[in-house]
Amino acid sequence: GDSVTQMEGPVTLSEEAFLTINCTYTATGYPSLFWYVQYPGEGLQLLLKATKADDKGSNKGFEATYRKETTSFHLEKGSVQVSDSAVYFCALSDGPGSGGSYIPTFGRGTSLIVHP
Amino acid sequence: DSGVTQTPKHLITATGQRVTLRCSPRSGDLSVYWYQQSLDQGLQFLIQYYNGEERAKGNILERFSAQQFPDLHSELNLSSLELGDSALYFCASSVPDGLNTEAFFGQGTRLTVV
DSSP, rough: OOOEEEEESSSEEEOOEEEOOOOOEEEEOOEEEEEEEEOTTTTEEEEEEEETTTOOEEETTTEEOBTTTTTOOEEEEEEOOGGGGGEEEEEEEEEOOOOOOOOEEEOEEEEEEEEE | OOOOEEEEEEEEEETTOOOOEEOOOTOOOOOOOOOOOOEEEEEEEEEETTEEEEEEEEETTTTEEEEEOOTTTEEEEEEEOOGGGGGGEEEEESSSOTTTOOOOOOOOOOEEEE
16 A cells, blocks of 8 residues: 655754755555644644656745655755744655545654754 | 634543544535544544545544534544543545645644543
């Protein structure tokens, strides 16, 4: 079945440091790829997405490129801020599965801690 | 605010009990997903409903069940609770589901079984 593997955290950085969170996936079809972010005490919210190979998703200074040849979708940001401290989830949507469904499959999440 | 509402936010109950978690999706969203988030298992898909019908099942235990009502709100019923059921339960909704569709998440219900 489909799966998403992302680097274990926590990732601890100083403010203005460069961020990379690795994500690789396994899918039977040609999935869409997503990064979600979960701030403390809140639900997940979409950060960015890419729907085909070589697409780059970007939002709030974060970027990720859909690499089909390496089945990867690594998240990057050039200069992190304290306010970026959160848990980041890589996800894919593949299908349709049985019943015509598209079920988002999530990685286990990577906690990012940014110090001033 | 995602527009998805989950109640209650916190729930503490004893082993062997039964609880009901409620989710109101975003206005107009027909698809509702339930996920369980725990420290050791990450975010696990439980079940999906679409316009009142069950559409897909994931790693949902037989002690758990769900339904979606005509007004599209959904309930997740957890029975014969065990300590290991303690987790954060999320509901998400989308317009319908699709390859590129974003899922909108509620803030979750934190269930503690003692």
